[in-house]
Amino acid sequence: MTATEQNAFDVAAAKDRCKRHRKRILDMTQYVTALHVGGAFSSTEIVDCIYYNLMRPGSNGNPVGDDAPDTFLMSKGHGYMIQVMLLVDLGILTEEHLRGYCTPHGILGVHPDYGNPGIEASTGSLGHGMGMALGMAYAEKTRGTNGTIYTVMSDGEVQEGSTWEATLMASSLGVSNLVAFIDNNNMQSATFTTDTHPSFYPVVEKYEAFGWEAVEVDGHDSEAIFNAVQSRSGDKPLLVNCKTTKGKGVSYMESVPMWHYRSPDPEEYKQAIREIDEAN
Amino acid sequence: MRNMFSQTLFECASENPDIYIVVADISPAGPMMDFQTNHPDRFINVGVAEQTMIGMCAGLALKGCQPFAYTIATFTLYRPFEMVRDDLGYQNLPVTIVGMGAGVIYSTLGGTHHTMEDVAVASAIPNMRVLAPCDPAELVEATRYCAYQKEGPVYLRIGKAGEPTFTDTAVDKFEFGKIRYIQKGTDVCILAYGTIMAKAMEVAKELEAKGKSVSVVSAHTIKPLDRPGIEAALNGHDQVIVIEDHVPEGGLSSRVKQIAWDVQAKCKLHTFTLKDEFIHNYGSQDDLLAAHGISVPLILEQVA
Numbered sequence: 382m383t384a385t386e387q388n389a390f391d392v393a394a395a396k397d398r399c400k401r402h403r404k405r406i407l408d409m410t411q412y413v414t415a416l417h418v419g420g421a422f423s424s425t426e427i428v429d430c431i432y433y434n435l436m437r438p439g440s441n442g443n444p445v446g447d448d449a450p451d452t453f454l455m456s457k458g459h460g461y462m463i464q465v466m467l468l469v470d471l472g473i474l475t476e477e478h479l480r481g482y483c484t485p486h487g488i489l490g491v492h493p494d495y496g497n498p499g500i501e502a503s504t505g506s507l508g509h510g511m512g513m514a515l516g517m518a519y520a521e522k523t524r525g526t527n528g529t530i531y532t533v534m535s536d537g538e539v540q541e542g543s544t545w546e547a548t549l550m551a552s553s554l555g556v557s558n559l560v561a562f563i564d565n566n567n568m569q570s571a572t573f574t575t576d577t578h579p580s581f582y583p584v585v586e587k588y589e590a591f592g593w594e595a596v597e598v599d600g601h602d603s604e605a606i607f608n609a610v611q612s613r614s615g616d617k618p619l620l621v622n623c624k625t626t627k628g629k630g631v632s633y634m635e636s637v638p639m640w641h642y643r644s645p646d647p648e649e650y651k652q653a654i655r656e657i658d659e660a661n
Numbered sequence: 662m663r664n665m666f667s668q669t670l671f672e673c674a675s676e677n678p679d680i681y682i683v684v685a686d687i688s689p690a691g692p693m694m695d696f697q698t699n700h701p702d703r704f705i706n707v708g709v710a711e712q713t714m715i716g717m718c719a720g721l722a723l724k725g726c727q728p729f730a731y732t733i734a735t736f737t738l739y740r741p742f743e744m745v746r747d748d749l750g751y752q753n754l755p756v757t758i759v760g761m762g763a764g765v766i767y768s769t770l771g772g773t774h775h776t777m778e779d780v781a782v783a784s785a786i787p788n789m790r791v792l793a794p795c796d797p798a799e800l801v802e803a804t805r806y807c808a809y810q811k812e813g814p815v816y817l818r819i820g821k822a823g824e825p826t827f828t829d830t831a832v833d834k835f836e837f838g839k840i841r842y843i844q845k846g847t848d849v850c851i852l853a854y855g856t857i858m859a860k861a862m863e864v865a866k867e868l869e870a871k872g873k874s875v876s877v878v879s880a881h882t883i884k885p886l887d888r889p890g891i892e893a894a895l896n897g898h899d900q901v902i903v904i905e906d907h908v909p910e911g912g913l914s915s916r917v918k919q920i921a922w923d924v925q926a927k928c929k930l931h932t933f934t935l936k937d938e939f940i941h942n943y944g945s946q947d948d949l950l951a952a953h954g955i956s957v958p959l960i961l962e963q964v965a
Contacts, residue, residue, distance in 0.1 A: 495723075495752045502723060503752050506743060512716020513723065513748060520681075520724035523702040543712040543744070550713050554705070 395603035402466040410644035419640040421462040423566040423625040430606045431531045432467045445499045450528045456510020457535040458492040473499035508541025515547045518559040533562045537569030551618045552592030559618040566627040571638040588620040600625035662820040665797040667692035673808035685714045685732035715741040718756045719748035734760030734776035749814040750786040757807040762821040764906035765949040772939045781911025783816035784884045791884040793818040795858035796826045802835035820856035840890035846874035850898040854880045857906045863957045895926035903932040
């Protein structure tokens, strides 16, 4: 297990980890086809930063475990593969779990299942995470345990009315221990979010109007994500609008709709690994 | 019933700090006001946002709380159905969904406020249990059960106001998962759940006046249904009557018919349900029930 890093931000370490996560996901594409690669790659730096830099460790030094104070809920269930890789990195899931992915003898499927190691809620249907994250945050606040709840939504998911219901309620209840990220890769399934819902923009102002603190960052800049959370005022729920690229890191995948749910062939795989290795 | 529920939950919440109530646009009055006043952090009104009511309850339960979701019955299941199914059912969380004023109690508010299919909808979800106590005394027992159980989600179907008590001299005690004899006879057995029990008791009196020995059963736990208990009722009486303020599909009547076939029951079996039709007329609750064939004279016409 890699020790959780607190406070001091190590840019090089974050880059190395994110390269490792992406390559592991690419490795899996070579023996299973049921993978949301594009959406996992757009969430990579966000989810890595949450687990390694934002969540506080429990008594055993791991941010995931019975007495670890904070919680991560993957509202964007189709981004699960990056969460799986973080849980492998942290020793919560194993290579054996990965080998069982989507097979009758395994416990891991395409979306997060509550009850599996390190999984705090079942998602996959969009628009459920914010309500549950709010309930969790409210429980932490009123029971005096004061854990912070981190959640990652997709930009398409924010079209769900349930997301806005809970967004409104979070600020009305003054729940300040809730930090939500939008993995804003401008794509949903096979279309561009800017085409489907041009009225969704600007995002930050909408959340501010709903009583949240909100900030926009480059969602592939780990240090910027970290700083956005560290520098918040802390008296309101926080929204971090992360501008991202679907399929980030592999040139032929970036912002190409078919890579929402497709595995590269062996030649494409080699090229993808090479590009990730050679990136800065 | 709603005041008895609130009173009981307030008492449970005073004993158990894990209990929270999340309501959707309900004005707290009477004992519900006591809950809000004494436990302000554990009373949450999300307003007109039923999906958030259920989602928040799931999040609270995921952190070890014992939440209750509470609003008018029709809004507890239908609007937030996927949250009920995924957040509560799939994750198997100990959340109680309280459907208040179920059936056609809101008789003048139109079909949008009638809860005619809730038992079928809730029962269809794996892990979901369905409870429908027949009177305020039984509701106290059911509420206390829900306030402490950790097995999974429960849909608690309740009335509204002014329901009489039938179970103070009941033959059986309340036990989750078991049918409960309020009175025991030998000829006829009437099975009912929830507030429609008032009709069952009236029918029993009329049949007794004609010389019949009549059992009356509160089938308060509709899921899991007490199959051995239903089999014994079918085999132990010449005539069985089921009365429910619910559509024919997926309620108690269809389950009892299924069991009767399975055990090749010899008794006569009569079922009285709402029709598979929306109700477009107005009037009292009794007027609406009668329009769908549920009144004491209409039942007696068929069974006497």
